[in-house]
Amino acid sequence: MTNRARRIDVYMQKATQWRAEMEALREIVLATPVHETFKWRQPCYTYDDSNICILSSYKPGATLSFPRGALMKDPEGLLFAPGENTRAARFMRFSSVEEVAEREETLRSYLLEAIELVKSGRKVDFEATREIDRPDELIDRLDDDPEYREAFDGLTPGRQRSWCLHFGGAKKAETRASRVEKAREKVLSGKGWNER
Template identity: 40%
Template structure:
């Protein structure tokens, strides 16, 4: 569900701030996304509890005010959360400073050095591979992103029985070459 209606005033306030910069507004992922020379710089996002200004290369920013938050396991992106227009108004000069820094990083083509994230292969999956070589080949034929999605799902279970059950349920989709989140 989009929470755009709830955060309409806050989104408008952020858009007004961003309009003062030499950024191009585009719609990406259904959200206002701002680019510089074709590179994503910042996006306005709406969530249930807050709206946010998401900096695509936020890990490069100095963040002296400690306003940037890392969501999930992303390596480069950082968000600045807001819960009211007053909060945005009070932080306008800081938002602008962060935007200038993000734009300078984009112009300099700076990138966050990402580390490959190796997810452990659970013992239950290794056992299944030993017992069923066709299944192992089908899993290895998946794209790295699809493999990672399944590994994340499998390793998220605390108990061995749950991991085994998840693997069993996922087998038909893996044989069809589908990712964990893909529907038929």
């Protein structure tokens, strides 16, 4: 019995960059007790219906991301956060098949650790990092518009965080105020910054 998903076979055949590296990573991942599936337009590997890792490629190389990577030990220092505001996921990047082969044993141990995290039920404590400052421009706008405030406060904590990071990412006060204003309709629709 094989754990390969036909859709991933097709995905690999169509890959235009880092295909060999992704195929090498796939073989290592499939040697562990995971289920291969397709999520977010990428190969995803699960254990007990929980995500273990996601295989993808970007310009700098093939990547394997671990949704609970922040909890992993990472003795080799191979995991990195994809962005400064990332709280849970960690990535490993590979730029050659040789690099994948050299790190096979380490990669296998990381995969098994990720599976153990799922088995143990451990999750990243988002409560510890939930609070994020609301930009003054948002506070002022919400004070002036009760409907906007109610909608914003009704968003999930993750959606609120995404908006605050988006608003606060602007250097100029005018730009922050403009972003807050432009966001109103999406917020009233219950959407986060990166949702359509």
